[in-house]
Amino acid sequence: MTGFSEHTSAEVVAESFAGTPDPRLRRILTSLVEHLHGFVRDVEPTQAEWQQAIDFLTATGHTCDDTRQEFVLLSDVLGVSMLVDAINNRTSPAATDTTVLGPFHLVDSPPRELGANISLDGNGEPCVFAGQVRSADGAPLPGARVDVWQANGAGYYDVQQPGLQPERNLRGLFVTDEHGRFWLRTVVPRYYPIPDDGPVGRLLTATNRHPNRPAHIHVIAEADGHAPLTTHVFVEGSPYLDSDTVFGVKESLIRPVTDVDDPVRAEHYGVANPFRLIEFDVVLDRVRP
Amino acid sequence: MTGFSEHTSAEVVAESFAGTPDPRLRRILTSLVEHLHGFVRDVEPTQAEWQQAIDFLTATGHTCDDTRQEFVLLSDVLGVSMLVDAINNRTSPAATDTTVLGPFHLVDSPPRELGANISLDGNGEPCVFAGQVRSADGAPLPGARVDVWQANGAGYYDVQQPGLQPERNLRGLFVTDEHGRFWLRTVVPRYYPIPDDGPVGRLLTATNRHPNRPAHIHVIAEADGHAPLTTHVFVEGSPYLDSDTVFGVKESLIRPVTDVDDPVRAEHYGVANPFRLIEFDVVLDRVRP
Incomplete structure (x- = not known):
């Protein structure tokens, strides 16, 4: 007999997984059963409420296709994606904080020269994005790879507007100079909503939550001998900084767009003086050899 | 700022649902977030493991269609369907134990006369199924409705084999006589596997679990002034009684198939003597007026 009751259910079901050959899978399922039954x-x-839950999960599955991942959105708006990110990126206090990768990264980001303009559509307020990649001990990291991508001034990524935006708009893979520095020309990104015409959007509506993410630039930084780091720079003053629908904001990642009047720096960055600037340094943890 | 960290995540996300107008939805989501983050x-x-979870849920959603509900199967094999059943059917100690409805019930079960043979295909070992419906105080319940459905001797329901089995095979809606008794002719059902060619089947395989349910007859009993009751009778000696893949078995619901040599009863049931018999009485709780 199984001895199943509302009091023993988690124990009985966990026991059914006792013969799982892979110990990691066994561990995960045992914990899942405990928390799910809890x-x-x-x-x-009620039976009707459980049926609603089944229907919600089914609709979420049916919304997933080659270009839409509704379960990732669900994980995002329930804060689980950020929790998994936090667990997998326990950086040192000196290192830059991490945040989620998001769905708009392209594996083959286009390599570009320092100073290149990644805004191919000119949609948005021009600005320079610049910073330095350093090791946690403060040493600059020349030759570091800095992968940058962002939405335009209307809040859309290139892949969301094929045909409307040039391919690879607002994307670039840069390599830091001998001082570990990178700089590029771009536009100030705008906040935007996650796709909200599916079950996750209906969940947000039913809970009086908005679907927006505050304005940000995505950065992946990598350097030899160091742990790669995935993060965003958030634009100070953007709406929704205090209520990012995917919980991605960390205070340490917010930077102002400053007005700079400095002909020497303007010439260095290849822009007319005065200009606008977002500065963001990235600090990487060394990996043990 | 949200103050999101791996330690505060559940609290921060639960707070985002604080403005949910429906208090029940707010309560459910708050609890979901707490247990999910736990x-x-x-x-x-790892990020890769979380991606596997997303992929599993997506495949489960994509397996659902008009005739297949893979999320219900998932709920079943994780024991959640039985837990929801237990929570929603806290019957008195005198009442018959409940178990899950399952996916094969038809709302419009065909009305039949007492003694009718519901085995329209003759597939299986003939037997009589008989019992009495009583109130928790012992009083017989004349005019109670007893809805019966089951798999045949090969382990298939009619709806799983359209064209192969007669329509409404092994289904019947009976009304108890003046002593609260019902009886009908049928066949001994066989154990059967739940659909195991999808993600849930792969989960069972990966965890060395079989997909089978032990042999059973479904019963819904209803009587005026009483709480309706959904349950099974399990066939004593069936394989998988101690490992029902959906955790539906309760010891109190197991009955033997007995050999009866009694010409008077045989005539009453309309069968040749000797005959085989499954007896199952159903006790219903009175509802407060």
């Missing part, structure tokens, strides 16, 4: 015992859903 | 903190999934 949730059900806590809220005591 | 699970993630407990197992500390």
Whole structure:
């Protein structure tokens, strides 16, 4: 007999997974059963409520296709993507904070020269994006790879507007100079909503939550001997900084767009003086050899 | 600022649902976030493992269509369907134990006379199924509705074999006589596997679990002034009684198939003597007026 009851259910079901050959899978399923049954015992859903949950998950699955991942959105708006990010990126206090990769990264970001203008559509307020990549001990990291991507001044990524935006708009893979510095020309990104015409959007509506992410530039920084780091720079003053729908904001990652009047720096960056600037240094943890 | 960290994540995300107008939805989401984040903190999934979870849920959604509900199967094999059943059917000690409805019930079960033979295909070992419906105080319940459905001797329901089995095979809606008794002719059902060619089947395979349910007859009993009751009778001696893949078995619901040599009863049931018999009485709780 199984001895199944509302009090023993988690134990009985966990026991059914005792013969799982892979110990990691066994561990995950045992924990899943414990927490899932704990949730059900806590809220005591009616049969109709449980059916609603089944219907929600089914609709979420049916919304997924080659270009839309509704379960990732669900994970995002429930803060699970950020929690998994936090667990997998326990950086040293000196290192830059991490945040989620998001769905708009392209594996083959286009290599560009320092100073290049990645705004191919000119949609948005021009600005310079510049910084230095350093090791946690303060040493500059020449030859570091800095992968940058962002939405335009209307809040759209190139892949969301094929045909409307040039291919590879607002993307670039840069290599830092002998002082570990990078700089490029771009536009100030705008906040934008995650796709909200599916089940996750309906969940946000039903809970009086908005679907927006505050304005940000994505950065992946990599250097030999160091742990790669995935993060964003958030634009100070953007709407939704205090209520990012995917919980991606960390205070340490917010930077102002400053007005700079400095002919020497303007010439260095290849722009007319005065100009606007977002500065963001990235500090990487050394990996043990 | 949200103050999101791996330690505060559940609190921060729960707070984002604080403005949910429906208090029940707010309560459910708050609890979901707490238990879901507890699970993630407990197992500390890698990014790749979390992606596997997303892929599994997506495949489960894509397996659902008009005739297949893979999320219900997932709920079943994780014991959640039975837990929800237990929570929603806290019957008195005198009442018959409940178990899950399952996916094969038809709302419009065909009305049949007492003693009718519901085995229209003759596939299986003939037997009589009989019992009495009583109130928790012992009083027989004349005019109670007893809805019965089951798999045939090969382990298939009619709806799984359209064209192969007669329509409404092994289904019947009976009304108890003046003593609260019902009886009908049928066949001994066989154990059967739940659909195991999808993601849930792969989960069972990966965890060395079989997909089978032990042999059973479904019963819904209803009587005026009483709470309706959904349950199974399990066939004593069936394989998988101790490992029902959906955790539906309760010891109180197992009955033997007995050999009966009694010409008077045989005549009453309309069968040749000797005959085989499964007896199952159903006790219903009175509802407060």
